[in-house]
Amino acid sequence: MVDLWFVLVCAMFAAYVVLDGYDLGAGIVSPFVAKTDAEQRVVLHTILPFWDGNEVFLVAGAATLYLAFPRLFPAFVSGFYLPVMIVLWLLMGRGLGIEMRHKLDHPLWNQLWDAIFFVSSTLVVLFYGAALGNVVRGVSVDENGDFFAPLWTNFGVGDDAGVLDWYTLLVGATAVVMLARHGALRLRAHTTEDEETERIVGARSARLAERLVAPSALLAVLATVATFAVQPNVARSLGGHPYGVVFGIVAFGGIAFSAIAARRARFARAFQASSAALVGLFACACLGIHPYGVIARIPSRSVLLQDAAAAPYSLGVGLAWWVPGMAAVVAYSIYAHRRLGRGARSAG
Template sequence: MEALWFALAAVMVAIYVVMDGFDFGAGGLHLAVARTDSERRQVLAAIGPYWDGNEVWLLAAGGVLFLAFPKVLASGLSGFYFAIFLLLWVLILRGASIELRSHLGDGMWRSFWDATFFLASTLAPVLLGAALGNVLRGVPLGADGWFALPLFASFSPRGELGILDWYTVLCGVTALAALLHHGALFLAWKTDGEVRERSVRLADRLYPALVVLWLAATVATANLAPQIFRVLPGRPLAWLATALLLAGLAASWAARRGGRDLLAFLGSSAFLLGVLAASAAALWPVWLRSTLDPAWSLTALNAASAPHSLRVGLYWWPVGFVLALVYFTILFRLHRGRARAAAEGEGY
């Protein structure tokens, strides 16, 4: 039962990254791919039907942790307090910038919210990537199940740990590159005209940077958390996930070069899913590894809720998941085709 809920929590996180990831990527690129007001409204029209619904997957991930692994959620919220506080503000400002930008026609007003949208969409992937880096490397978890990390720490490889240090920033920048590439492929699929052409060119430029950063982050992880790689030979799911991410990485490039926009976007989605699935498979059963003493780590086995709670939750989880899938299927069906900027005074 614990393994099933561990997998379900990982699935929720992975879906959130893939779904909200293209929103972040589009936001981080919109100043580069959209030069005029009409083009910027076209970018907003492309993500407009999806962005707020995509955040539901983040809430779902938190709900699964609250139900199945409340000790992990409590310890993580406390230890990563500063980063979570920043992430919440970033998400609030991202939403505000999308909704408020076109309320006034003043150029300064729109430029302010455009800049806010860009900054929020850029910072969110960095914070999410840094969070994954901390989970992979481990945190100074004590015997009482609590830890505290400063927001910034030494950027020396031998310095103290922090929410943002050399390794977690590397993971954050890698996540940013991955989601910018993801967003560029989404815009190439969902827009037309100059916005699409610029998105295609940026996707081609971001691809080699993504590959280099991903390899660098993988090597750094192997040096800092070798136990993750030692368990891989005995975990077939980790190898399947690795095959998925490599296939997705190759498919996104080949499909992009072949002009198949949707297939390229799906390849990028497979890459992101593969990275997170491989991470989860390699970490199992550990949620938060203690760098002070491995025996103090919070795992799916020692931090799970009572068996009765896990069984009851399993009755309701499929209902909510299927409803969400139906909703998003209808949403993408209704908004198939390429987005165009709304007329002035309408929509985004």
């Protein structure tokens, strides 16, 4: 039951990475694919029906983590208090960047909120990647089982490492580049050739996605090698789960297939392959963490999932409510994407 809940937590966050990832990616690439106000509206209208709905999976992931592993949720929120607060402010800034630009029709006003949209989207992804890097690398847990991570110390990976060091920044940079490409593919897949502004945005998005193939693959490889170097538990965990190799194949195969599909102008397939690559990489990270909920830089202080889980009765009752609730969320998300995800609109 504990392992099942661990899979469900990882599945919720993986869904968030894929779905809100293309919203965030669109924000990262927006200055490079949209040069005019009309082109920026194309970018925004591509994500407007979904961006806040996609964040439901972030809330669902956090709620699932709290339900199944009540000891982990407060540990992460308190231990990463400063970066959590920064991410919350950045998420608010991103939302304001989307909504406020329509409140006043003035070039300077629009440029201000477009810049906030770009900066907040980029930094949110960077911090998300750094957060994942911290979970995989391990944190500095004291003898009482508590930890508080400063934003940075000396940027080295040691027993007193902060949130940002060379490894977590590498993971963050990998996340930024891969989600930028993910967002560019989404933009190209959901713009049409019928309207000139959409055609221009789509063409720029396709070119940018092609340019980001090599950096995405290179950073993914570097981050993978660095992960094995800084956290020996990853190799042990993946060795104990041989099927983890499948996720690795899905990750790097997804990057390759996405590039091939994009070159053949099959951008919907390219976007799907990019989604598979993101899920594969995230699944490898989750397997690398298992069986721990908190990996400590001093291994004896790590917290096992079994020790952090709720009582078996609570897990059973929670599952009975979780399944129908999340089935409804997933069903509505599929319906909304099929119903509303049919091209962008350049006006409005």
